[in-house]
Amino acid sequence: MNWIAWRSLGAAGLLALLASTFFMTTAASRTFYGIDHPVNLIFYYHVAVAWVGFAGLLLAALASGAYLVTRAPGYSWLAEACIAVSFAFITLTLATGSVWARFIWNSWWEWSDLRLVTALVVWFIYAAYLVFRHQAQDGAVHAKAAVFSLVAFVSVPITVASTRLWQSPFHGTSLGTDSVDIHGLAFALSLIGTGLVYPYLVATRWRTHRLADELEAIEAQA
Amino acid sequence: MTGPELVLVATFAAIWLLPIGLTIAWERRNRGLRASVERARAERARRVHPQ
Amino acid sequence: MSLRPVWSAAPAIPPAGRPVEDVGMPPAAITLGAVAKRYGRHLALERVDLRIDAGTTVALTGANGAGKSTLLGLISGTVSPSSGRVTLAGARAGDGSRARGRILGVLHHRTMLYDRLTGSENLRLHATVRGLPLGRVDAVLAQVDLRDAAHRPVATYSHGMRKRLSLARLLLHEPAVLLLDEPFAGLDAASQERLAQIVEGLRGRHTIVFSTHDLPRAAALADRVLTLAAGRIADDRPTEVQPGSERPAVEAAAHPAPFAPAPRGAAVTGFARTVAALLTKDLRIESRARSVSTAMLMLAGLLAVVLGMAFEPLANDPAVLSGALWVLITFAALHGLARSFDAEFHDDALRGLLLTGADPAAIYLGKVLGTATFLFGVALASVGLISLFFGAPALLGALPGLLLLIALAALGLTAVGGLTTVMARHSGLGETLLPLLLLPLVVPVLLAGVASVPVLLETGRLDPGWLRVLLAYDVGMLVATTAFFEHLLEG
Numbered sequence: 001m002n003w004i005a006w007r008s009l010g011a012a013g014l015l016a017l018l019a020s021t022f023f024m025t026t027a028a029s030r031t032f033y034g035i036d037h038p039v040n041l042i043f044y045y046h047v048a049v050a051w052v053g054f055a056g057l058l059l060a061a062l063a064s065g066a067y068l069v070t071r072a073p074g075y076s077w078l079a080e081a082c083i084a085v086s087f088a089f090i091t092l093t094l095a096t097g098s099v100w101a102r103f104i105w106n107s108w109w110e111w112s113d114l115r116l117v118t119a120l121v122v123w124f125i126y127a128a129y130l131v132f133r134h135q136a137q138d139g140a141v142h143a144k145a146a147v148f149s150l151v152a153f154v155s156v157p158i159t160v161a162s163t164r165l166w167q168s169p170f171h172g173t174s175l176g177t178d179s180v181d182i183h184g185l186a187f188a189l190s191l192i193g194t195g196l197v198y199p200y201l202v203a204t205r206w207r208t209h210r211l212a213d214e215l216e217a218i219e220a221q222a
Numbered sequence: 223m224t225g226p227e228l229v230l231v232a233t234f235a236a237i238w239l240l241p242i243g244l245t246i247a248w249e250r251r252n253r254g255l256r257a258s259v260e261r262a263r264a265e266r267a268r269r270v271h272p273q
Numbered sequence: 274m275s276l277r278p279v280w281s282a283a284p285a286i287p288p289a290g291r292p293v294e295d296v297g298m299p300p301a302a303i304t305l306g307a308v309a310k311r312y313g314r315h316l317a318l319e320r321v322d323l324r325i326d327a328g329t330t331v332a333l334t335g336a337n338g339a340g341k342s343t344l345l346g347l348i349s350g351t352v353s354p355s356s357g358r359v360t361l362a363g364a365r366a367g368d369g370s371r372a373r374g375r376i377l378g379v380l381h382h383r384t385m386l387y388d389r390l391t392g393s394e395n396l397r398l399h400a401t402v403r404g405l406p407l408g409r410v411d412a413v414l415a416q417v418d419l420r421d422a423a424h425r426p427v428a429t430y431s432h433g434m435r436k437r438l439s440l441a442r443l444l445l446h447e448p449a450v451l452l453l454d455e456p457f458a459g460l461d462a463a464s465q466e467r468l469a470q471i472v473e474g475l476r477g478r479h480t481i482v483f484s485t486h487d488l489p490r491a492a493a494l495a496d497r498v499l500t501l502a503a504g505r506i507a508d509d510r511p512t513e514v515q516p517g518s519e520r521p522a523v524e525a526a527a528h529p530a531p532f533a534p535a536p537r538g539a540a541v542t543g544f545a546r547t548v549a550a551l552l553t554k555d556l557r558i559e560s561r562a563r564s565v566s567t568a569m570l571m572l573a574g575l576l577a578v579v580l581g582m583a584f585e586p587l588a589n590d591p592a593v594l595s596g597a598l599w600v601l602i603t604f605a606a607l608h609g610l611a612r613s614f615d616a617e618f619h620d621d622a623l624r625g626l627l628l629t630g631a632d633p634a635a636i637y638l639g640k641v642l643g644t645a646t647f648l649f650g651v652a653l654a655s656v657g658l659i660s661l662f663f664g665a666p667a668l669l670g671a672l673p674g675l676l677l678l679i680a681l682a683a684l685g686l687t688a689v690g691g692l693t694t695v696m697a698r699h700s701g702l703g704e705t706l707l708p709l710l711l712l713p714l715v716v717p718v719l720l721a722g723v724a725s726v727p728v729l730l731e732t733g734r735l736d737p738g739w740l741r742v743l744l745a746y747d748v749g750m751l752v753a754t755t756a757f758f759e760h761l762l763e764g
Contacts, residue, residue: 010245017238039230045237068760085244092240099233103226117720124713132710135700144696147757148710151692154749158717158742197241204248211255218262 006203013196020044020189028183032104039103044186046096048194050119053089054156056082056198057126061153064146076142077209079149080133081202087126089198094119118159125152300362302327302450302480303348308357310343317343319504320357327362327449330476332491333484335501341484342454344501348482349379349452361450374403374630378443378479380453384435385442385625386427387616389558392438393423396445401550402631403446404543413441417471426561433464440471442625451475453483457490469494544635551626551639552646558616559647565612569605569651573658576601581662588663595726597663599719601655602682606648606715607708610690613644618698627762637691637758641751645687652679667730674729678722678743685718685747692754695761717746 024044032040060082067075097116102108110116129152133145305323309316318340325331333341346352347359350373361376386395396410414420417437427435436456443451456472457465472494475481485491491498492512500508559565580597587593617623617640626636656675660668668675693710700706721739728736 014241042233042237049237068757088240088244092237095236096233099229102229118717121713121716121720124716128709128713132696132700132706135706141700144700144761147692147760148696150757151689151750151753152714154746154753155714155717158745158749161745201241201244201248204245204252207252208248208255211252211259215255215259215262218259218266 003207006200009196009203010200013193013198013200016189016193016196018193020186020193023183023186023189028186035104037103039100042096042100043182044190045194046093046100048187048190049089049096050093051191052194052198053086053093054122056086056089056202057122057153057156060086061150064149067146068143068150071143073142073213074206074210076146077206077213078202079146080130080209081205083126083129083133083149084205085198085201087123087130088201089194090119090123090126094123122156122159125155128152299326299328301325302329302362303482304358304360304362305347306358306360308347308354308359310340310347310352311355316504318347321506323499323506325480325482327480328477329496330472330481330494331483332495332498333482333501334486334488334491334498335507339501340504341501343504345379345452345454345482345484348450349373349377351379372630374628375446376449377628378446378448378451379628380436380439380443380451380456381621382454382458383621384427384439385621385628386435386438387554387558387622388428388620389426389562389616390554391424391426392419392430392434392441394554394557395427395438396441398550398554399442399626399629400445402547402626402636403629404546405445409445413444416444416474417441418467431464433460433467436460436464436468437471440468444475446629448479450480450482453481455484455486457485457487465490544632547631547635548639548642551636552643555613555640555643556646559643564616565609565644566647566651568612569609569647570654572608573601573605573651573655576604577655577658577662581659584663588665591667591727591730592723594659594663594665594668594730595723598655598659598668598726599722601658602648602652602679602686602722603712603715603719605651605655606683606686606690607711609648609651610644610687610694610711611707613640613647614691614694614698633759633762634755637755638751641684641687641691641754644691645683648683648687649680652683668726671726671729671733674733674735675726678725678729678735681740681743681747682718682722685743685750686715688747688750688754689714692758692761695758699761714750717742721746 024041028041028044030036030038030040032043060079063075063079063082066072067079094116097119098108101110129145129148132148133141135141301324303323303325305321308318308321308323310318321344333344335341343352347354348361350359361373387398390398393410393414396413397407400407400409411420414423417440419434419437419441422430422434427438430438440453440456453472456468460468469490472481472483476494476496481495483494488498495512497509497511499506577597580600581588584593584597614623623636623640627633653676656668656672656679660666690711693714694707697706697710721743725736725739728734728739
């Protein structure tokens with residue numbers, strides 16, 4: 001895929017997000033759980049960004065496994081790119097969730113809510129990955145970072161399953177409840193838009209790795 | 223604008239600024255790297271085949 | 274550090290295009306085909322072609338940085354070639370590091386032994402991990418003239434004795450090839466002479482490659498002297514054959530591996546044996562030095578005093594008790610892990626065990642179980658400390674439930690902690706990085722612990738939800754860390 005195609009993907013994603021914003025502001029209901037407030041529209045971004053961000057972590061784990069097997073640096077770059085973008089997305093998820101909670105629950109953060117706490121744990125784990133991965137730029141760190149990413153991923157399904165193991169006191173299931181009336185088109189567009197912007201950002205970061213590698217190779221020959 | 227309204231506006235702005243900000247920052251860095259690669263290549267070609 | 278390089282086994286049939294070797298020629302033990310190694314921009318070794326016949330003794334000489342260590346590393350497999358092939362006779366394709374561990378014996382600058390264990394215990398550990406009869410231990414101790422010192426801790430050995438014990442470690446499995454990296458360096462004249470006599474006795478029975486700066490020694494001990502200069506073989510000549518000292522090379526060439534690998538069905542018992550040997554080793558070292566548990570207990574005791582003072586007014590709150598207890602356990606774990614793995618890296622002992630070709634997963638699991646045992650003990654002591662300094666005997670009343678909780682937590686903490694400790698060490702980034710890597714990963718354990726204790730104190734039972742999480746976490750992390758540990762060691 002050439003570079004124009006990747007950029008078109010990103011542009012299409014932004015357009016979809018714009019369209020989603022249009023529908024959510026004009027047509028979507030602002031009443032969730034019986035409370036009418038514009039902050040409820042955050043839902044349309046919050047859920048899409050969370051889903052895509054967490055899916056990206058799965059991709060990163062697969063890429064890390066592929067790196068350990070093949071030792072092709074491209075997989076290591078892909079894993080790092082996915083985690084970097086997912087990390088940004090999870091940050092956004094936490095921030096939007098926190099703002100929403102401020103208006104609806106009247107509290108920025110609830111320690112008793114496991115969905116929140118476990119999402120924060122995932123954020124910390126992948127922050128550690130990024131710090132570690134950027135400590136040094138050699139193959140030894142790449143392999144170790146790949147192992148870390150695989151071990152870290154074990155915590156993701158445990159986090160996701162956490163809401164099934166306990167009753168979550170605040171954060172209910174996002175979809176499929178009567179008390180939330182979701183504008184399907186706006187949500188679908190938001191999800192598509194996020195799903196298109198994500199690979200574009202990953203590709204951009206992957207390209208950074210490739211260019212840096214190319215530069216290093218030329219300098220090594222000189 | 224009241225405090226809560228400000229928070230709300232800032233949040234919706236942040237949602238848009240994050241992907242756009244990342245795009246601008248990373249694309250710019252890639253352009254810089256691209257230029258360095260070209261420079262290094264030219265430098266090497268000059269050294270391998272001097273006039 | 275790299276332990277599993279790109280390393281290929283010798284093909285059974287010579288590859289097409291190469292001249293078929295003369296029938297009368299002794300078989301090659303080691304073959305390097307156009308091998309080059311570069312470190313970044315530095316070319317350490319430049320397209321080396323080398324064939325070493327089975328049963329010969331070869332000396333490598335040359336200035337520092339000429340490529341001697343790189344060449345030995347390439348043969349031993351700790352250095353992966355940038356290009357070219359290294360082949361060892363006797364290995365089948367796909368055998369991997371296990372075959373290398375069976376064929377090779379490598380003497381490094383560092384002893385790769387445990388200081389706190391006796392010479393005999395060190396060798397027994399290696400023999401057990403390799404699945405060899407323990408009778409071999411006495412035989413090799415006699416061979417290197419260390420029988421009298423066998424029951425003294427290695428810490429009391431002189432430099433020369435350590436060298437000889439390291440050599441004994443290699444001889445345990447009668448490897449076809451011995452690689453000795455500057456065996457005489459740093460030894461006094463008498464020790465050098467003693468070691469030289471032992472090596473002399475091994476000539477012909479093994480293919481020996483050793484590096485040295487001592488040219489007369491090289492000429493006296495070796496059949497062939499290779500001189501390296503700036504990454505190339507500058508000189509390659511046989512030494513003068515002294516009359517009467519000619520060795521029947523054919524005998525050596527036909528030298529079979531006397532200790533064949535265990536049959537496939539024994540893999541499970543081999544795994545269990547290695548785990549048990551590692552666990553016993555840790556318990557034995559700890560029973561002597563108590564360095565890991567004492568350090569952890571000190572830290573836990575100090576924290577208990579400080580937290581006990583700070584939270585005195587809240588001492589009856591179960592949540593405060595729980596929080597204090599898990600702070601103690603977390604700090605003890607962080608400290609204990611660092612201490613426990615210090616022993617492994619001190620003389621590269623863990624690497625020595627991995628070089629035996631034993632299953633790295635078994636070695637990791639044994640190490641984790643050992644460390645988890647100490648952590649469990651310290652966590653239990655922490656319960657007592659918290660009860661003491663908070664004046665809250667309720668904690669002791671809930672002991673049965675706490676035992677299970679603490680055991681599960683200790684296992685999860687060490688499974689992840691062991692991996693991250695090795696990761697931090699091997700990246701050369703040291704202990705500063707350990708909390709950063711470890712703590713986020715173990716937050717689920719700590720959350721489960723902190724949330725479970727108040728419930729336990731109130732109802733007398735463990736919360737089934739948290740218990741499930743802890744179990745899922747332990748199983749997931751143990752499997753993942755044991756499975757991926759091996760990849761951590763590769764370059």
